[in-house]
Amino acid sequence: MPPTVRPALALATTAVLAVSGWGAAPAQAAADVSITAFGAVAGDGLDDLPAIRAAVAEAQRRGSDVRVPAGHFHHDGLVELAGVVLRGTGERSELTALSTELQAVALSGTGTGVRDVRLTTVPTTQRSSTDVSARVFVRPGTDGYEVRGVTIEGATSAGVIAFGDDGVIEDNHVSGTLADGIHITEGSTGIRIRDNVVRDTGDDQIAVVSYEKFGEWARDIEIVGNDVSGGHARGITVSGGEDVLVERNRISRTGGAGIFVASEGSYRTYPVRGLRVLRNQISHDSQDPALPEKGGIRLQATNTDPSIVDAHFERNVIRHSGDSGVLVVGSAVTEATFERNQVVRPAAYGIRVVSTVAGALSFRRNSVASSGLAPFSDASSADVVSDMPNDPAAADGGPGESYVADRFTPVVDGVAEDAWQASSPLQLSVEPNGTTGVARVAWDEQRVHVLVEMVDATPSSHAANEHSDSVEMWLDELNTRNGARTTGDSQLRVGRDGALSSVVQGLVGSTDVRRAVTETPSGYTVEVSVPWAELEPTAGTVVGFNASANDDSDDDGQRDTYLSWVDKNLPYWADTRVYGQLTLTD
Ligand SMILES: [Ca+2]
Numbered sequence: 260m261p262p263t264v265r266p267a268l269a270l271a272t273t274a275v276l277a278v279s280g281w282g283a284a285p286a287q288a289a290a291d292v293s294i295t296a297f298g299a300v301a302g303d304g305l306d307d308l309p310a311i312r313a314a315v316a317e318a319q320r321r322g323s324d325v326r327v328p329a330g331h332f333h334h335d336g337l338v339e340l341a342g343v344v345l346r347g348t349g350e351r352s353e354l355t356a357l358s359t360e361l362q363a364v365a366l367s368g369t370g371t372g373v374r375d376v377r378l379t380t381v382p383t384t385q386r387s388s389t390d391v392s393a394r395v396f397v398r399p400g401t402d403g404y405e406v407r408g409v410t411i412e413g414a415t416s417a418g419v420i421a422f423g424d425d426g427v428i429e430d431n432h433v434s435g436t437l438a439d440g441i442h443i444t445e446g447s448t449g450i451r452i453r454d455n456v457v458r459d460t461g462d463d464q465i466a467v468v469s470y471e472k473f474g475e476w477a478r479d480i481e482i483v484g485n486d487v488s489g490g491h492a493r494g495i496t497v498s499g500g501e502d503v504l505v506e507r508n509r510i511s512r513t514g515g516a517g518i519f520v521a522s523e524g525s526y527r528t529y530p531v532r533g534l535r536v537l538r539n540q541i542s543h544d545s546q547d548p549a550l551p552e553k554g555g556i557r558l559q560a561t562n563t564d565p566s567i568v569d570a571h572f573e574r575n576v577i578r579h580s581g582d583s584g585v586l587v588v589g590s591a592v593t594e595a596t597f598e599r600n601q602v603v604r605p606a607a608y609g610i611r612v613v614s615t616v617a618g619a620l621s622f623r624r625n626s627v628a629s630s631g632l633a634p635f636s637d638a639s640s641a642d643v644v645s646d647m648p649n650d651p652a653a654a655d656g657g658p659g660e661s662y663v664a665d666r667f668t669p670v671v672d673g674v675a676e677d678a679w680q681a682s683s684p685l686q687l688s689v690e691p692n693g694t695t696g697v698a699r700v701a702w703d704e705q706r707v708h709v710l711v712e713m714v715d716a717t718p719s720s721h722a723a724n725e726h727s728d729s730v731e732m733w734l735d736e737l738n739t740r741n742g743a744r745t746t747g748d749s750q751l752r753v754g755r756d757g758a759l760s761s762v763v764q765g766l767v768g769s770t771d772v773r774r775a776v777t778e779t780p781s782g783y784t785v786e787v788s789v790p791w792a793e794l795e796p797t798a799g800t801v802v803g804f805n806a807s808a809n810d811d812s813d814d815d816g817q818r819d820t821y822l823s824w825v826d827k828n829l830p831y832w833a834d835t836r837v838y839g840q841l842t843l844t845d
Pocket residue numbers: 299300301302303304305306307331332333
């Protein structure tokens with residue numbers, strides 16, 4: 260097929276070179292190499308990967324682009340692009356991945372790109388977490404890349420997962436992925452994510468995540484002018500990163516937070532430093548009652564200390580949040596300013612700072628209209644400056660009450676003997692569907708015992724982990740309040756069917772767990788006992804603890820709500836500092 264539109268494409272390429280920092284381009288590019296010249300056949304449903312690979316090799320030799328003409332092609336395995344641009348004619352140039360595991364168009368090297376193609380996949384519902392099962396995978400070390408004008412429909416993991424530097428991800432349409440829409444990670448530097456449309460993703464819609472395990476932060480990231488809607492989790496996430504701009508994005512109908520800013524204890528991500536969040540439009544965030552990480556704009560300081568510094572939020576508009584418009588949680592230092600933001604009709608607070616928050620926060624000239632609870636609530640002892648009246652009525656647990664775990668050794672039979680009454684009742688939250696529960700803790704020299712009496716009228720036990728009816732115990736034996744879990748910290752989940760699971764790898768298999776579950780007229784009762792791992796307990800010892808529970812109320816194998824003793828907004832799953840305190844008594 261002749262390269263009839265060469266001049267326009269050459270112009271566009273020049274623009275890309277200017278922003279992505281590529282080196283000198285040839286004044287006149289060699290003619291594109293079409294995949295059909297190497298044997299790719301459109302519309303026959305058969306694998307074209309050998310032809311694509313041959314065309315890529317030829318384009319690499321010539322220094323030209325690879326062309327995908329209009330037509331429906333297939334690839335059974337990874338399409339590896341190193342130093343070449345794969346270019347189609349738009350949505351009519353379709354590439355379908357036949358493998359759900361080796362699904363990616365993978366970019367590496369320098370000056371690599373994928374443009375103006377439609378990437379589809381065979382149907383899959385089983386999410387994978389591998390990079391090669393993303394639909395576009397920018398490999399570590401890639402330098403100067405573009406993903407532009409690409410339509411991505413479905414992916415086993417993310418739509419785009421990108422390592423590497425100096426990238427442009429622009430004008431793409433990403434939908435129906437099982438993991439994030441667009442995910443930037445490792446020490447990615449100089450990435451422009453602009454004017455993308457993201458719909459109905461299985462996880463976050465656009466995320467920048469800097470894991471400590473990679474040893475470096477994402478830096479110099481722009482997320483501007485994107486339109487994201489229908490994400491299962493958060494709209495836009497910045498979990499560890501430096502010099503990040505989030506501006507003029509439209510975010511709507513998210514299961515969790517609209518914009519989520521964190522150093523996450525559960526995933527061990529770096530701090531956020533140098534963040535500007537400006538003029539974004541957020542509506543109908545926090546729609547999924549089963550998801551804990553909510554809020555129109557949520558700040559969650561739960562790993563490094565400080566977690567969030569030099570963060571500025573200005574002129575954002577947050578409408579119809581399913582939770583609070585601005586929600587600040589966690590217990591590591593947060594330093595942030597909020598100016599001229601508008602919150603309209605949040606279900607809970609306009610702006611809420613929970614009791615455990617530390618650091619310095621400034622709120623000026625923000626407005627809140629028609630909040631379900633108070634316009635402004637600060638229950639913390641952080642250095643908070645605000646020009647709105649404070650209504651700290653929110654009961655976050657917090658100091659003031661004392662709770663005891665009494666000494667006795669129960670029979671682990673799922674029946675609450677009278678001796679349990681000497682331990683404080685720890686009231687779990689009461690959910691709108693009526694599900695609730697009460698936990699109690701007891702101890703002896705060898706073991707810690709937990710009783711949870713659940714009110715849950717909808718038995719469901721056929722899914723894994725938190726998606727079945729289940730109770731959870733979170734324990735900080737040494738009460739080190741480290742934030743991220745460390746020595747002496749554990750978590751254990753007991754299903755209504757007695758199944759054991761844990762977010763801490765190895766705990767279930769390596770620990771002598773005794774448990775019994777009985778059905779009751781209104782729900783079920785769990786009695787569980789585990790050996791102390793670190794503590795040599797005596798009367799008067801204080802331990803950190805939380806009890807939580809999960810409810811699948813329509814028996815579809817997906818959690819519908821969750822309950823907790825400490826306030827549900829406190830990120831107990833990521834931060835041991837928000838646990839309650841139990842005194843062991845004799
Ligand atoms: Ca074919």
